[in-house]
Amino acid sequence: MKAHVYTVAQVAGYCKRVLEDDVLLNGFFLEGELSNVKAHTSGHLYFTVKDEAASMSGVMFRGFAQALAFVPENGMRVILYARVSLYEKAGQMQLYAELMEPMGKGGLFAAFEQLKTKLAEEGLFDESRKKPLPVRPACVAMVTSPTGAAVRDVITVMRKRDRSVKIVVVPCLVQGADAAVDIVRALREVNAWGKAEVIVLGRGGGAAEDLWAFNEEIVARAIAASQIPVVSAVGHETDFTIADFVADARAVTPSAAAAMVTQDAESLRMHVARVARRLDTALSQRAERARIQLTDVQEQLTRVLQRGLDQKRMRLDYTLDGLHKLSPLRVLQRGYTFAADENGAVVAGVSAMQPGQKLRLTFADGEADAVVAAIRQTFNGE
Numbered sequence: 563m564k565a566h567v568y569t570v571a572q573v574a575g576y577c578k579r580v581l582e583d584d585v586l587l588n589g590f591f592l593e594g595e596l597s598n599v600k601a602h603t604s605g606h607l608y609f610t611v612k613d614e615a616a617s618m619s620g621v622m623f624r625g626f627a628q629a630l631a632f633v634p635e636n637g638m639r640v641i642l643y644a645r646v647s648l649y650e651k652a653g654q655m656q657l658y659a660e661l662m663e664p665m666g667k668g669g670l671f672a673a674f675e676q677l678k679t680k681l682a683e684e685g686l687f688d689e690s691r692k693k694p695l696p697v698r699p700a701c702v703a704m705v706t707s708p709t710g711a712a713v714r715d716v717i718t719v720m721r722k723r724d725r726s727v728k729i730v731v732v733p734c735l736v737q738g739a740d741a742a743v744d745i746v747r748a749l750r751e752v753n754a755w756g757k758a759e760v761i762v763l764g765r766g767g768g769a770a771e772d773l774w775a776f777n778e779e780i781v782a783r784a785i786a787a788s789q790i791p792v793v794s795a796v797g798h799e800t801d802f803t804i805a806d807f808v809a810d811a812r813a814v815t816p817s818a819a820a821a822m823v824t825q826d827a828e829s830l831r832m833h834v835a836r837v838a839r840r841l842d843t844a845l846s847q848r849a850e851r852a853r854i855q856l857t858d859v860q861e862q863l864t865r866v867l868q869r870g871l872d873q874k875r876m877r878l879d880y881t882l883d884g885l886h887k888l889s890p891l892r893v894l895q896r897g898y899t900f901a902a903d904e905n906g907a908v909v910a911g912v913s914a915m916q917p918g919q920k921l922r923l924t925f926a927d928g929e930a931d932a933v934v935a936a937i938r939q940t941f942n943g944e
Contacts, residue, residue: 592642592657593665599634601627609634611642611657620644620657631778632664632673639665674777677804681779686786692810693791696759698825701728703758703790705748708733712766712795712816719820727824730758736765741775746784753789761788762819763805764795776803785809795819894926901932912937 594611598619601607605624610617620642634640643661648654664673681687702720706713708731720727734748735741745763752758763785765773775781776796785792785808794809795816806812813819886892894900901909901921909915919934 588645590644592644594640594642596634596638596640597636599636607634611640618657619654620659622659622662626660626662630662631677631774633676634662635672638672641665674804677777677779677782678807681782681804681808686782687807691786695791695793695811695823698724699727699759699823701730701758702823703730703732703752703755703761705732705734705745705752705761705763706765706816707736710736710766712764715815715817716762716795716820719817720824723821723824723826736775737768737772738775742778742781745775745781749784749788749792756790758790760823761790761792762795762813762816762823763792763809764813764816764819765797766816767797767801773797773801773803776805778804781805782808793819793823894924899923899925912939 592611594613594617596609596611597617598608598610600609605627607622607627607630609620609622611620612618641663642657642659644657644659646655647658649656685691704713704716706716713731717729717731720729730752732748732752735744749761749763752761763776765776773796776794782804785794785805791810793811793813794803794805795813795818796803796805797815799814811822813822901923903909904920904922906922909921915921915934915937917934917937921932921934923930923932
């Protein structure tokens, strides 16, 4: 009986169908160390995954590779979700990976450092691009899970500090595979709304894996693109995420973020009262100094005016004394008199008189009427 002869393609195709029909090999998780990692220009990612006993070649097609949150490197331990099939052209059985995650804290840290370095080189962490927080915002948007403890803590702290502030909670996922996309959606919605003056983005504490959504590149870029200042408040004081570095400010906890974006109304009232007291004291002191200065000026002006009056009085007295000395009354007091005619004109001498003329004689102590009886000219004044 003649044996049937198969072609290579037939055998390869049969083997491929056997592998793909195997339920166990059609989708499974695999742990191992990466080597021979190569990112092709087509966008596909080629690699070898191995452990102490074996190794397998693998490929991740472009659509899956572009969704990776980290850059696979040689020596990195990962967990893959993959299936097994036969690459017929090479006659090689290989893995076709759809998901790849760094394994353990070491892998997560490596992914974190890779993205951190990348974004830092682009300038997303630069202080020069960060926006200042408003001094006393009227409206604060809280992007977080509506059921978490963080949102309750934030609302409680804000209400105690400033009851006038409006708090708008924008719910989103903060954990899980879809969290990063949901956070980006919430940030964009707040910016599109445009009425919030500051955004608090955060959640309570958790394991590094729980906080990983805040380490995603799409979240970092959404924070950087926000026109509204963003305060990152993820986890506890010791937790750091990429969001912390990109945000305009970082708070160690959500409660600290609430205190950061609001002012304590009572503290503000006390501060205003202190300022008012200092202002009142300063004004009182300034008024007292002005009063003293005015008093000094008044005293100086009084002294100047008094000196001026004294000088004028002395000059007046001197003038009056001189006039008094020249006064005809002083001559009359020595026994002299002067005569005036009926019209009051002074008669300077006998040459102006006529016998029988009426005269009025003025003495120091009074006047007398007289009639010229005779005229005798005895003195010519020479």
